[in-house]
Amino acid sequence: MAPSKAGPKAFIPLARKYRPQTFDELVGQPHVTTTLTRALAAKRIGQAYLFTGQRGVGKTSAARIFAKCLNCVKGPTAQPCQQCPSCLGIVEGISLDVIEIDGASNRGIDDIRQLREQVKLAPVHGQFRVYIIDEVHQITPDAFNALLKTLEEPPAHVKFVFATTAPHKVPPTILSRCQRFDFRRLEAKTIVSALERISQAERIPVREEALYTIARSAEGSLRDAEVILEQLVSFCEGQIGEQHVTQLLGAIEQEALLGWAQALIDRDAATALRILTQQLDEGKEIAQLLSGLLWHLRNLLVVRTVGQTPSRAALLERLIDAPPEYLLRLEEQATRCSPEELLLMGQLLSHAYELTRRTPFAQAILEFAVIKLATRESWVSLEQVIQQLERLARVPNSPTPRPSESPADTTPLDPTPSEVVDQAAAPTSDEPRPPAASTDAVALLPLERIHDQWLNVLARLGQQKMSLAAYLNEARPLRVSGDCIQVGLPAFALHLEVLNAPEHIRLIEQTLREVFSQPLKVDYVIMPALPAQTDPNTTSPSLTTPSASSQAASTRQAEDPPVPPIVEDIVQLFNATIIKSKPARAS
Secondary structure (H helix, E strand, C coil), X not given: CCCCCCCCCCCCCHHHHCCCCCCCCCCCCHHHHHHHHHHHHCCCCCCEEEEECCCCCCHHHHHHHHHHHHHCCCCCCCCXXXXXXXXHHHHHCCCCXXXXXXXXXXXXXXXXXXXXXXXXXXXXXXXXXXXXXXCHHHCCHHHHHHHHHHHHCCCCCEEEEEEECCHHHCCHHHHCCCEEEECCCCCHHHHHHHHHHHHHHHCCCECHHHHHXXXXXXXXXXXXXXXXXXXXXXXXXXXXXXXXXXXXXXXXCHHHHHHHHHHHHCCCHHHHHHHHHHHHHXXXXXXXXXXXXHHHHHHHHHHHHHCCCCCHHHHHHHHCCCCHHHHHHXXXXXXXXXXXXXXXXXXXXXXXXXXXXXXXXHHHHHHHHXXXXXXXXXXXXXXXXXXHHHHHHXXXXXXXXXXXXXXCCCCCCCCCCCCCCCCCCCCCCCCCCCCCCCCCCCCCCCHHHHHHHXXXXXXXXXXXXXHHHHHHHCCEEEEEECXXXXXXXXXXXXXXXXXXXXXXXXXXXXXXXXXXXXCCEEEEEECCCCCCCCCCCCCCCCCCCCCCCHHHHHHHHHXXXXXXXXXXXXXXXXXXXXXXXXCCCCC
């Protein structure tokens, strides 16, 4: 990009000094430059254009270049000469034929009426009068209506170029009269290349990793990146490194992110908290720390997900804004954690980010999240549940082993053979069990048979809806009353809400009818703690219903500690299921 001319003593900011002056210098928008260049070469020029896109991607610069192409002495041309009075006037912002209007401060109907009177005037030097209206969405509806007729049939010497960051706020009647060009968010690699050219021209010593950090902070805006680079020149002496950028912007360094993520992957809670405390002591914001760690985990997940595809290197370069040597370290770290675990960690952090935005205890929320991530030994993936359901689905009629037949099996799908009775204390295993009530067609359906066939029910249900089977995996049959099976659910409102959906009730009852060859209904009961599985060779503890004994309920609650509030929020937000590890059975 050629610097614009200015007086020898005048200081020009980098964003203005290196503003593109031709379509060839406009970076990152090839679809715009190609279309406009061909239209100018073919003399197919519309009456109005709408340039949309985020800040700092070249909308206003493209509008000025387009006006220069129209009014150059060689024009209309795609290659303005940059030397004629019209080109120089547009560069210096003093051309009488190019009128730039701020839509935010000239938004009323009187301003538009004045513009309608001015469009009748002929151009002074060039062939066209070009009106560039920036942030055009700020114009009032009445002013837009007053502009419609002029916009549809303007004088032959008038061209309109509108620029906006919010095209959805522009009335459809205006959009239909404009050729629309959507400017893309600039890639980090494109911004880094532009910053390298500027730093070389200005003799600014800067490291490559610092340029990538600037590009990520600019969020696709080249102008923002140029402003940050200029601020860094005044901030530090000598070569600009990544640590200078992070100090200036309050971001977290890549090296710290690598160490922090490694501590979480290694389940080293002490190291993870130490790194967090160190970053807080350096003045880093909670939101910056969370977003930095979340983005790092996202990069790890992308590396694991891409795999060994033929275009892997190009895809990683496109998806991850980092220098090549950092990509190698990401690939090494990504091999130490499974994609499912990275996804679960990202979900927890994203919800923690939402919580920190609406609570005064943001630091505590972040610490809770870090500790939870670093002490996740008890986390059990649903993959184990799904795999066993799929195995059972392939042989749905095979007999299901009782828990006592395979004491080494500790999968969450084992049913609980204990029965909840109405009395305050159930009989021990040494006492004879009372016979089942002989009423209706279900008198011959004991609770033991339901326990025996429960995995078969889950398998058949999983063939039709796997997620519903996963919810029932958390449940336990408690007792049989007539044609109704009472099922206990964990103390999460989400389970009851999902299972009581009408379509789910019909599907579950149909599955029960297929397995037991008789119509059955299901009644759900919320239990503070589901009956624990016991060894059939030992005396089983007495079980009560939730309303039978407050002392038994408090004992169950003591055995099952309450779920932290942040985890409850995660369950609600992500429609998740908490799977608790079961204690090993006595051999």
